[in-house]
Amino acid sequence: MRFGPCGGSGVDRNALADGLRGWDMSDQRTPSAAESLCFEAGIKFGTLYHQFAGTPISPASARSLAIAMEQAIENQPHCRAVTVEIREAELERAIADGAADYVELTGRFLEVEIVVEDGDLEVVTRMEMEDGYPLMQVDAIRDGSADDRDGR
DSSP states (O other): EEOTOOOOSSOOHHHHHHHTTOOGGGGGGOOOOHHHHHHHHHHEEEEEEHTTTEEEEOOOHHHHHHHHHHHEEEHTTTTEEEEEOOOHHHHHEEEEHSSSSSSSSSSEEEEEEEEEEEEEEEEEEEEEEEEEEEEEEEEEEEETTTSSTTTT
């Protein structure tokens, strides 16, 4: 499943609300550990995207901003690693087309990987541009208790 930065997956919110009105609450179950960890990853992406979108960025500040983003998100619970890559060629093109020597940060300048873990469970997620839109997705769910992550 893929989502854009605002959760936009083409869902009609009114139809969704109508469908939930008749939902039998007895069918609910507790989310699995993997589902909960995927939710944690989503929180981290939402924080990263919405906290930093609009930040003025230039080639000179790109690396320091990427580091600040990584360190800020790594403070959150269950976060093992965050890697933020600024697409500098895209950034330089946007600046060349603009009137200033910087632009506002948007998803088109970012490629991000976030790894969250809880005990032996690890979820690897990423955000990258696809068809001109930043999409976030789950790449892998690994249970270290079931198999060795190092392949030994």
